[in-house]
Amino acid sequence: MQWSTCSLALSLNAECSASKALEDSKLLFERSSDDRYKRRKYGQKMVKGSKFPRSYYKCQHPKCEVKNTLKRSYTGKTTEILYKGTHNHPKPQPSCLFTVGALMSIQEENQDKVSYVPAQAVATGMDVTLPQLNLISNEVANDLDLKRRRTNVDTLDVILVINLYISEQQLQPLNAETIHSQVHASNSNFDNVFQSVVNGGVDRLAEETDVCNSALNFYIDCLVVKVIQGVVQKKKTSSKISVEMSDDGSNKRGKDEIIVGTNTEDNVNISCKIHANKVVDDVNTNVDMCVDVDMTDNVEMHVNNVAHSDKASDKNAVKSEEYERELFEIGGEGVVIVGGGEGGEGGRP
DNA sequence: TTTGTTTGACCCGGG
């Protein structure tokens, strides 16, 4: 059994409890360059010449045989990762960062500090100036991947982004001229250029579906970036649907909640809380509500003037059962490219 | 219910 040595060796505490060892292994993988690979521990063994057990891990990816061994020095002060094999699949992408929901909550969190362009304003096609994306919390600000994304956001260049993506995901390289010509072709747009990149990658790594998934995440990120820049206009549709609502019976302004349950009519998963900004005690009185938005399934809710009551006897009484919902479909049908002479419908890969 | 860990048994090559 030949294990190749990794350059990474960490000084870790020499304690040897099981939980400590687990913690350490997580820490070690976390600090290594490929912590996004999913691995499963399949064995642990005391080895001669060490007070500490050796742990064995296998990559979780189907058909990938990469194995890692965590080996502690005799004293237990350092631990190193040994490798066997090479991953036959791209490194998993972190999940999509720029969902509309994320943008909106970030915006909400920071509204007193930075003058962001409301995502909604962009969505409705208002003429806006570019926001500075200083909207990432400190805890993730050092994440390299995030830096990459932020760079993309600040100076989004389709060719740059695509090339970056190609190299990261080990996809079939595309000639820069090809990309360029496609980007600027009158009947082409960012969407289908990116689509062709994704297809190329999927073909090459035939059996992999997560290439597609991570591509989709990235694609959505890029589209959202475009949205921020005002290049993509989100098509907005609204309709009325009914849901089950219940009042929590509280009577504190701003804390008073109406729980909106799952809408049963059209299979949209909605879950949110409405906070009343007034205290009333008559179920027939309409009050203004602000809404905690749950972007599950890209559904956004706007609820206004819902009647409710704070009388204890009226607990759970909510008069209005209809509200308006707005659909924001990022990267799906309804994404329209409106800038730079480009046109056409977008489509999910 | 799902996902990952623990742990003793088992496998297998080398001496």
Added chain:
DNA sequence: TCCCGGGTCAAACAA
């Protein structure tokens, strides 16, 4: 052929 020891399996267990 037996024994040793690193590596792996998989049932039980845990969250």
